[in-house]
Amino acid sequence: MKHLTARRFTSVIAGLLLLLLAAGLLGLVLGPSALSLADVMTALSQDEGAAADIVWRIRVPRIALAALVGACLSVAGVVFQALLRNPLADPFILGVSGGAALGGIAMLSLGSLLGLGYAAVPPAAFAGAVVTTVLLYLVAGTRGRVSAANLLLTGVVFNAFASAAIVFLASAAGLTEGARIFLWLVGNLSAARLDVAPWLVVFLLTGFSAAVALSRSLNVLALGDEAAEQLGIPVAAHQRILLLATSLMVGAAVSVAGLVGFVGLIIPHLLRLVLGPDHRLLVPAAALAGAAFLVVCDTAARTLLGGRELPVGAITAIVGGPLFLALLRRHQLQVLAR
Amino acid sequence: MRGFALLGALCLWLACEAGEPSREEAPTSLRVVSINPSLTAILLALGAGDVLVGIDEVSAAQQPELAGLPRVGGLFNPSLEAVVAVAPDVVVVVPSVEQRDFRGRLEEIGVRVESFENIRLQQVLENIARLGELVGREAEAGQRIEAIRAARASAERLTAGRSHPKTLVILQRDPVFVVGSGGFIDELLAATGARNLGAAFGEPYPQVAVEWLIAAGPEVLIDMTDEPGDPLVFWSRWPAIPAVAARRVLHLDPEIVTLPGPYLDRAVESLVEALHGRSVAMRLSGR
Amino acid sequence: MSLSLRGIHVALGERPVLRGVDLEVAPSEVVALVGPNGAGKTTLLRVASRVLVPDAGEVLFEGRALERWGRRALSRAVAVVPQDTGTPFPFRAGELVVMGRAPHQPLLGFDRQEDVDHAGRALERLGIADFADRSVFELSGGERQLVAFARALAQDPKLLLLDEPTAFLDLRHRVRVLRVVREFAEQGRSALVVSHDLNLAARACDRLVVLQEGVIVASGPPEEVMTAELLSRVYGTEADILMAPDGRPVAVPKGV
Numbered sequence: 061m062k063h064l065t066a067r068r069f070t071s072v073i074a075g076l077l078l079l080l081l082a083a084g085l086l087g088l089v090l091g092p093s094a095l096s097l098a099d100v101m102t103a104l105s106q107d108e109g110a111a112a113d114i115v116w117r118i119r120v121p122r123i124a125l126a127a128l129v130g131a132c133l134s135v136a137g138v139v140f141q142a143l144l145r146n147p148l149a150d151p152f153i154l155g156v157s158g159g160a161a162l163g164g165i166a167m168l169s170l171g172s173l174l175g176l177g178y179a180a181v182p183p184a185a186f187a188g189a190v191v192t193t194v195l196l197y198l199v200a201g202t203r204g205r206v207s208a209a210n211l212l213l214t215g216v217v218f219n220a221f222a223s224a225a226i227v228f229l230a231s232a233a234g235l236t237e238g239a240r241i242f243l244w245l246v247g248n249l250s251a252a253r254l255d256v257a258p259w260l261v262v263f264l265l266t267g268f269s270a271a272v273a274l275s276r277s278l279n280v281l282a283l284g285d286e287a288a289e290q291l292g293i294p295v296a297a298h299q300r301i302l303l304l305a306t307s308l309m310v311g312a313a314v315s316v317a318g319l320v321g322f323v324g325l326i327i328p329h330l331l332r333l334v335l336g337p338d339h340r341l342l343v344p345a346a347a348l349a350g351a352a353f354l355v356v357c358d359t360a361a362r363t364l365l366g367g368r369e370l371p372v373g374a375i376t377a378i379v380g381g382p383l384f385l386a387l388l389r390r391h392q393l394q395v396l397a398r
Numbered sequence: 399m400r401g402f403a404l405l406g407a408l409c410l411w412l413a414c415e416a417g418e419p420s421r422e423e424a425p426t427s428l429r430v431v432s433i434n435p436s437l438t439a440i441l442l443a444l445g446a447g448d449v450l451v452g453i454d455e456v457s458a459a460q461q462p463e464l465a466g467l468p469r470v471g472g473l474f475n476p477s478l479e480a481v482v483a484v485a486p487d488v489v490v491v492v493p494s495v496e497q498r499d500f501r502g503r504l505e506e507i508g509v510r511v512e513s514f515e516n517i518r519l520q521q522v523l524e525n526i527a528r529l530g531e532l533v534g535r536e537a538e539a540g541q542r543i544e545a546i547r548a549a550r551a552s553a554e555r556l557t558a559g560r561s562h563p564k565t566l567v568i569l570q571r572d573p574v575f576v577v578g579s580g581g582f583i584d585e586l587l588a589a590t591g592a593r594n595l596g597a598a599f600g601e602p603y604p605q606v607a608v609e610w611l612i613a614a615g616p617e618v619l620i621d622m623t624d625e626p627g628d629p630l631v632f633w634s635r636w637p638a639i640p641a642v643a644a645r646r647v648l649h650l651d652p653e654i655v656t657l658p659g660p661y662l663d664r665a666v667e668s669l670v671e672a673l674h675g676r677s678v679a680m681r682l683s684g685r
Numbered sequence: 686m687s688l689s690l691r692g693i694h695v696a697l698g699e700r701p702v703l704r705g706v707d708l709e710v711a712p713s714e715v716v717a718l719v720g721p722n723g724a725g726k727t728t729l730l731r732v733a734s735r736v737l738v739p740d741a742g743e744v745l746f747e748g749r750a751l752e753r754w755g756r757r758a759l760s761r762a763v764a765v766v767p768q769d770t771g772t773p774f775p776f777r778a779g780e781l782v783v784m785g786r787a788p789h790q791p792l793l794g795f796d797r798q799e800d801v802d803h804a805g806r807a808l809e810r811l812g813i814a815d816f817a818d819r820s821v822f823e824l825s826g827g828e829r830q831l832v833a834f835a836r837a838l839a840q841d842p843k844l845l846l847l848d849e850p851t852a853f854l855d856l857r858h859r860v861r862v863l864r865v866v867r868e869f870a871e872q873g874r875s876a877l878v879v880s881h882d883l884n885l886a887a888r889a890c891d892r893l894v895v896l897q898e899g900v901i902v903a904s905g906p907p908e909e910v911m912t913a914e915l916l917s918r919v920y921g922t923e924a925d926i927l928m929a930p931d932g933r934p935v936a937v938p939k940g941v
Contacts, residue, residue, distance in 0.1 A: 061779040061817040093613035113638035145773045177625045251572035292760030292788035337774035
């Protein structure tokens, strides 16, 4: 009988690690300014000079942040899909992203009035995420257990409210703020600074650890809340922990990069198709694959148009959009066949 | 709030139509609505501020003395009703894409609209002349035009023999927008002895990647953004930029340098000082 | 006594569903719970598995109140074969069955050989060993039911609670399921089976319990309980009661 063995786990994870390294290498070598591979190699051992500045102070931070954000979004996607029992759920469904976006955009629009620069935006976004998570839990949780239907409805309502508020702020904004708000809504890493990285790492590790620790629960939850309860899983407690963990990850990712779409939707779904739905493998795989994916997308965003930069969310949308349609069709056919 | 000045500059690179200048004599009790801060500034510089009966939000923000005037909306969403309510004789606009539609609607209801393109320096000078004619201040207009021309010629002469530093004018950070080629700021940079690296792009206000900027190696950075704090601190993240290493990262007042308005002679002076130092700039005005 | 339900009252919203139910299941006993639609059978099963907390009454397993059992300890002792067997993700049948070992497994880690063996044996007992590597998306409703049963067996419980375990099965598999239930009881364990299939329930059980509108109206050996009069009273159906060769009753409805 086939099941998940340590051997299979190790080989998959090792393969994905190599993929991530390859993506990172690609990101180091490619960029809008023409640096040859030799230039990059010498720059790596230097601390000064234009090439070193480009490699160490632009490309390396971008790769690191893209990897962290990609990992956060993918792992959150896996967990949300399990919590909502829907393989096409997106971590942005739950409203936490709306709250984070609203916080960030409010700071983008009004920050100059308060004399605050761009550096104030990520903390504001994260505050928005935290507030939303608390509100979400208060509203959607009844008698301790958070039902999937309640979560979904509450999330949709929150997102609608946040969208309305964002539209209002965007309409009232000037040209500069308007352009930045647009970039935030699409998902963009060009403005992100490496000093947010430690926070991102902390939240990623927290969320990731929770998801890994509760991988078996994630599997069993697929059977339904009652069945999981009857198999000894403390469903309410685990749902609460997982919701909190993923909210932290989504909040952190959105605070840094804005609403980068499709990563949290496509990577978990694709990996499940290829590796199977066992979360003990899926969660760590999603972290690595999501990281690699976003690093490649961000490299493309930086490089495709020469001197001009595209927001990374545009690339994930171009890649992810058609892929999502294909997956949706496949899913519908599967449902019909059942 | 200064950032709003950039709105005036940045809308210039959107597609626009040519406007037909009018040759009518301006009556003494002329009522004018201005929907562009550069045009408002020109009118004020000509001493004709009293013809203004309505202005846009950005003009109001830039010119505190006009605070009492009725507002007719923002640069990109002016209000038809507000304009009509003040019964203007003429509305002066800069024909951006958004205002083209607005202009059509005004003309439909019979309001006279005068259009002023302000991308190139010559166009700005023509605007000063036309507005001078419109409000009967031809003499003042002539003075301003002459001042700007003289400043430019003087600067060209003064800086001809000097070194021409590689320069970038930063209009916005995150993402970075710089002054490119074909606009009046580019012309001023050329006149004041700067080698505008942004001219490599064919457009007036391109977006650029920081990587490109570092590779281009500007010797002088003129940061016009309205972010708080010393711009040198921001750009010090990339110490390999020659301008950072030489501590030649400067902040200039956007209302002087990036506004296609009546005081471009002061813009020339500012730029000369930024690029070549105070002593050279003083020789400019002491000509 | 394995399972003891005493004085169970449950109201869902305004409507009383169970009105003072007493039910006991002894070791080595198979109890079949039958009754018309809406009688409260599934609700009673949910009370027995602690998913639902009754408004009044107590539930004891092996003499101890359910609340005093740890969640995991209870899961090692009581397993449920539910009606609804859908999952949103394409797990393999074998993987689903191994999930039955969750109460015995530590939080983290891969499945141990003993867990895999338990799962394998459960699949064999139900004759579906060749399903092990097939995705549940490819299985029919009846096949998924068998997988759910295998999962419950893998749990290695002392009490099985089965909710309509034969609803989608063909005759061969129905027989198999009931035989497995009987064997399960013969090992000293117990089973409580909710079924719509009166005749099959009568064949498999030691005691037939009839629930109507939240109250138990009959309880005893099937040949005593299953009378034409009861069927008429409870199901509103006229039927003849025949005797199978081994003495168990068979109901044949009239006028069909």
